[in-house]
Every structure is written in C-alpha cells, then in structure tokens.
Amino acid sequence: MYLGAVILLLIYLLNSQIVLNPLLVLFSTLGIYSLLLMNRKYSFRIRIIMCMIISIPFSWNPIWGGKIGDSQITWFYIWLLFYIVYSLFNKNKIVFFGENSKLFGVCGLLLVYSFIPLLMSNSIIEGLKEFLMIGVFLILIMLSDNSRIDCTETEIKQLIDLYIFVMFLTSFGMFIQYIAYKVFSIELFGFKRMYSFGGGLQTGCHLLMEDASSGTIMLGVGGFLALINRNKKLINYFQLIIIIIGMACSGRRTGAVMFGLVMILYILLGIKSSRKKAIFLIVGVLLGSVLLYFMSASRSISNASQLFYNNGRFQLWYEGIMIYLRKPLFGYGFDNAYLANQIMPSKMIVHNTLIRYFDMGGIFLGVGFTIIYWYWLKWLKKTQQTDLYWSIIFTCSAAMLIPDVLNARFLYPICIISFMAIKNGKNTFVKLEANVQMFD
DSSP, rough: OHHHHHHHHHHHHHHHOOOOOHHHHHHHHHHHHHHTTTOOOOOOOHHHHHHHHTTTTGGGGGTTTTTTTSSSSSSSHHHHHHHHHHHHHGGGOOOTTSSHHHHHHHHOOOOOOOHHHHHSSHHHHHHHHHHHHHHHHHHHHHHTBBOOOOOOOHHHHHEEEHHHHHHHHHHHHHHHHHHHHHOOOOOTTTTTEEEEETTEEEOOOOOHHHHHHHHHHHHHHHHHHHTTTTTTTTTHHHHHHHHHHHHHHHTTTTHHHHHHHHHHHHIIOOOOHHHHHHHHHHHHHHHHHHHHHHHHHHHSSSSHHHOOOTTTTTHHHHHHHHHHHSSSTTTTTTTTHHHHIIOOSSSSOOOOOOHHHHHHHHHHHHHHHHHHHHHHHHHHHTTTTTHHHHHHHHHHHHHHHOOOGGGSSSHHHHHHHHHHHHHHHHHHHHHHHHHHHHHO
16 A cells, blocks of 8 residues: 555656656556555455545546646545445445434534525535535545444554555655755746745745645644554654654645644643653654744744734634624525635635635534534544544644635545544443443
8 A cells, every 4th residue: 555655646746747648647547546456455445545545645636647626536536435435335334313313413414404505606616516525524424423334443543554654755745845946946746936925935845735735734634643643653753754844845834833733732731641741842842843944944934923924814714704794694605716706805715614614604504514523523532532633623723724624635534534433432432331341
C-alpha cells in the first residue's frame, strides 16, 4: 500500500509538470489500484478505505490527469462511492434504527431537509454540488455508525498509519517544492507566488491542492494522529516534523496556527501526568520553532500579531450572521456564488463553515451539523479514542476559519475510521463489563 501511494502521487506530480498522455495516466493508475485491491493482507473493506486515503493528495485531479479542478471525476470520489455501494450491498451487515438510532435519525432528517435548500438554490447545478457533498457525508455517517461489521484495533492502526504516511508524503513533496524554489529558483508542481495582505511576497507550496487553507487542515489531522501516536512508533515523530514543515511551506496560517492552539489545549486538558505535560511542552516549543522558521520564509511575519491577523474574517463572520438573521428558517440555498456575489455586502464567501451552513440552509442545517459533531466527539471521548478525538477538535476549530471543511476531502475517510474506532471501543467496553459481571 505504501509503495502504491508513492507511485500514484509521483504519476500525478509528473503529469502536473509535463502533462502526460491522459490514457497513460488513466490506465497506469487503474493498474496500480487493481494491484492494491488484490492485496489480501487486508480485508476488502479495509482495502477500499486505504485506496480512498491514498487518493487524498490528488483528489482535485481528474482520473486522466488534466488540470486541478477540471472535473469532479477523481479517484477519491470513485473510491468513496465504491465504499458506499459496497456497504449498501452488504445491507444485512447494517443495523438501521439500532442502538445508534438517534444519530441515524438526525442524519436521515437532515438529508431529507437538504432538498429544501437545494430547490431554493439560485443555480440548481451549483446547488447540486453542495447537496451531493453534504448528502454523501451524511450517508457515510449513517452507514459507518450503524455497521455490524466488526473491526479490530489492528485494522484501525493500519488505517491511521497509512493516513499519517500519506500526509507525510504530501508534506515532503511541499518541502521539495520549497527547496527547489529557494535554492534553485525552480517552480515545481503548482508552486504559487502571491502578494500577502501585509505587502511583501508570499510564496505557497500547494502541491496538487486546489485550496491550500483546507489542505493545511488535512495535514494537521495527520500531525495530531502522529503526535498522540496510538501505535507508539518513533517514525511517527519524524513524520510529524515533516508534516509541520509542509504546513508552514504552504504559506497559509489556517492549519498551522490552529494546530498550535489546539496542541496547547491538548497539553493543558488532555494530558494528566505532569511529567508527560513537560515533555509535550518541550516538543511543542520545538515544533513551533520549526513552523515559525519555515513560515517566515514563505510569508512576511515581522511580529507575532501577523500570525493572528484576521484578514477580514471577522467582518465576513459579522456579515454572515447578519444575512442569516434575514432568513433564519431556510436560508438562501446551496449556491456559493450567489451567496457571495449577490447576498454578502463584501462580495466574498464567509470564512466559517458553520456560519455558511446557517446561511445556506437556515437553522435546521446549522443546528443539525452541530448535533452531529457533538455526538461524534462525545463517543470518541467516551470510547477513549484520544488521537481521533483531538484530531476532530482540531478539525472543528479550523473549520471556523474556512468556508467549507468538506471540500478538503480528508474528512470522509477520517469519519469512517472514527466510527470504526467508536464501534471497536464500544465492543471492548461490553466485553470488559461481561468479564466484571462474571467475577461478581
């Protein structure tokens, strides 16, 4: 799986540099995925999820190559759809309205309700894109949370290990971009130069990402999984350092700053041992130093305040809240372009996923998603999935700084892994309770 991840990413990186024949890209990637699916070391379900994770770094590229954003027919969405279809065809292994009927009910009602903002959309085509992203996410939660298929701790560790490796691979590619530009003045793989708000040149190593701000959150999740290190592997700490460097080389603050803030929260609230707190505090200072060094080379940071400068986000939040109050019940519909250009006074989309949901779908969509994430975090904490719990806290926090966290893709496989881990944790507690009762 790991070698396959490297080869597939190299194909798309090479294609972004010299534009390969579309048929060559299509059939070579198809062949590699076919080989990965034949790897019987893992169950078929796990192999599908692994293929999905491997596809994340080039999830903005069409299956035949082409330019970023040319088409939504990407390997990532193909594997996501394959997973959903596979789960539905194994419907005897799904418990509808079982012990998790509350979450199933919330997701089901929200899915049905989503047709209202879809029909209210100024452009049905634009509305359909948003509807599909939200709808697929809701279906994925319903299937994952109600699955009868047992998973082992080993399988969860394998998936988390692969996710960390893929984020490390992506970050390493961004670091190569940085070195190529700084040392050799070569712009590789979609390297970007732009002027920052503070004046001065801002550089961006985005690799194959369409939205680098969302991409840094994707990397940050890998960083938290490596930091808390469920598998107790030393290599995870090396991968963590490269991931931090990759986040900094992107030139975007969203993931990097929020990673630092949530890490402080983790040290204060998530670690009980004073000795462990001290160790993680030292690690945090070292990681922060690495991050600041590479970020200051990517964008102008003459003082700490420039790290937290809001770039007009607070004004956009205010506008988003004000327009919501005009249509609090059903919102304005699933159409980002209409919302930004016709409704928002600043002619920009609000950089806050939750406020945007309230604006698009009214109180029902906003509150519905709040309930889903609350349930998600509640059960991760209850089943002691510490690494995933803090990764989702980081994701939810960073989502308040970008328009749409689902556009980053990574949340779909992380959702599957999370509910697999929750189910495994519940089964463990049931066995422990049974053992206790046996000896009472």
